[in-house]
Amino acid sequence: MAIGTAEIAFRANQKRKKFRSCLYLFCHVASDVAGPLKFADWEGLEKYLVVYVQQPVPGTSKTYDVQSYGHVVTGHSFIGLKDTTAHTETKAGFYPKDTVTPISPTTTGQVKDDSNHSWNVKQEYKITDDQYNAVQQSISTDKADTNLQYDLNTNNCTDWVMDTAGKAGVTLPDATGTWPDGGGQSPGPLGQELKQQPGATVQEPKKDDGSSGSGESSGSS
């Protein structure tokens, strides 16, 4: 069917409008982030807050597990700050400096490097430069603070991860669990909650010894 001159003119006009609209949007947004190249993010370079969890029993919300030889494993939560532009990631977690148990739940705390800590669930949150800097500053401040208090029930490793993530505006789900004579945020429930979020990475335990993977391994989504 032949198309009339008016129809051709109409379609051409629509294309011009569409192009102008796209160009306007591109330039408008690009100018806000200091340059079209940065806006385009051709290589997917971003900054991320990463929450890592090692559950006491992978795949369950157990807050602790009594293993052979009387070893009681409580799990651990820690934070990663990933800069894909610089290809770096720093990992840090909160620990008791001295003995802590449900019988004696408080002691001084310390933030330590967790680069080599294993995990079985992780979730990444895309953050802005400002949020990245805020978290980085917060971790540096905590690392230097010798008066941090560790409390198994109210300020443990998972509480610290939640507070630190909050500096980047990331709200983590409630992960309350209980243990003899106490309770609070805990890696077991946190791992279960994060697993339900889209994009979470879960590492299945190795079949030979039941251990979970390390941070360097690739997980299955």
Added chain:
Amino acid sequence: MRSILLASFLLAATNLVGMPKGPCKLVPGVGCGDLIINKSSRGQVLADKEAEKRYADEGMTFSFGANEILDSIVVTSKQFATDKGVSPGDREERVRQVYGDPKIGKLVLFKGGPEPVGTLGDRVLDYPGVQFVISHGSVWAVAIKAK
């Protein structure tokens, strides 16, 4: 009329879902009341999300194993006692008098790394189906598990 209403209220209160119906007796290797080791499911033990906290507030916590089946009950409150009458707070000597010579162990806490973060109490008195965690010479916790 008032007494009937009061009785109805008390009856309803004691039947709240997920609430312990008074302190049950801890039976080594078996459980506590309706809470049966290797039989009760998480759904049966903790009927709703708040039940876990209510039990914990009363001094009772649970551990679930494969398929979310109850594998241990731990109590730290004096209101609970074993079927032989031993409760948290009792002296270590009383446990030994009632249950005889135990296997002695330790519970060492780890956060996933190789370094322990603490040892729970002084020692654990281990008997078939029941453990007593001793701290400062007294029972801190009683754990019921499978025999």
